[in-house]
Amino acid sequence: DVKVTQSSRYLVKRTGEKVFLECVQDMDHENMFWYRQDPGLGLRLIYFSYDVKMKEKGDIPEGYSVSREKKERFSLILESASTNQTSMYLCASSLITTGGGETQYFGPGTRLLVL
Amino acid sequence: AQTVTQSQPEMSVQEAETVTLSCTYDTSENNYYLFWYKQPPSRQMILVIRQEAYKQQNATENRFSVNFQKAAKSFSLKISDSQLGDTAMYFCAFARGSNYKLTFGKGTLLTVNP
Numbered sequence: 001d002v003k004v005t006q007s008s009r010y011l012v013k014r015t016g017e018k019v020f021l022e023c024v025q026d027m028d029h030e031n032m033f034w035y036r037q038d039p040g041l042g043l044r045l046i047y048f049s050y051d052v053k054m055k056e057k058g059d060i061p062e063g064y065s066v067s068r069e070k071k072e073r074f075s076l077i078l079e080s081a082s083t084n085q086t087s088m089y090l091c092a093s094s095l096i097t098t099g100g101g102e103t104q105y106f107g108p109g110t111r112l113l114v115l
Numbered sequence: 116a117q118t119v120t121q122s123q124p125e126m127s128v129q130e131a132e133t134v135t136l137s138c139t140y141d142t143s144e145n146n147y148y149l150f151w152y153k154q155p156p157s158r159q160m161i162l163v164i165r166q167e168a169y170k171q172q173n174a175t176e177n178r179f180s181v182n183f184q185k186a187a188k189s190f191s192l193k194i195s196d197s198q199l200g201d202t203a204m205y206f207c208a209f210a211r212g213s214n215y216k217l218t219f220g221k222g223t224l225l226t227v228n229p
Binding site: 004031033040041042043044045048050058090092094096099100101102103104105106107108109 | 152159167211217
């Protein structure tokens with residue numbers, strides 16, 4: 001079974017702190033994704049990566065950056081946390097195939113509270 | 116840009132009954148994929164069912180089936196013999212054929228009552 005793990009289930013940070021959210025997958029997937037989930041808004045893509053050191057902006061990249069130094073690990077960085085970044089953050093991974101449309105496998109999520 | 120609309124923010128159903136969750140989408144693409152994901156309370160999001168747009172046959176997975184109406188751009192999920200463990204947030208999602216990014220709807224919270 002694919003396993004996607006996230007470093008923390010709950011985090012409490014203060015405004016202005018630098019925050020690192022880590023995601024690790026064990027199935028050698030090329031694609032990795034970071035989403036933000038808010039009530040009534042569904043999931044919104046922040047960034048995704050299709051290879052080591054490669055990244056693309058999603059729909060809401062402002063205030064976030066990412067790092068992918070190893071294939072299995074994808075980090076989301078909040079350079080200076082703000083209260084409007086309080087949210088649930090979900091990591092996902094998937095294979096690359098010629099046809100596309102591959103299933104994404106999700107981690108358990110990190111619920112971040114910025115005070 | 117693609118959009119996915121789930122018009123039912125919340126639904127409830129009695130155990131053992133059948134329920135249908137609605138999803139519509141907007142795209143000009145001809146090759147794409149549609150998904151239903153399930154997020155149980157405090158648990159990981161998992162895939163329920165996947166449909167390839169070029170396949171006319173509706174996908175089924177045990178008690179879960181879809182009604183895919185390509186011309187109407189509709190992709191509803193039917194859950195038969197509902198169980199308490201089906202209580203979850205359900206998300207409809209869209210992916211273009213050559214693209215790996217998913218566009219999600221806002222979700223439908225389904226509660227199965229005993």
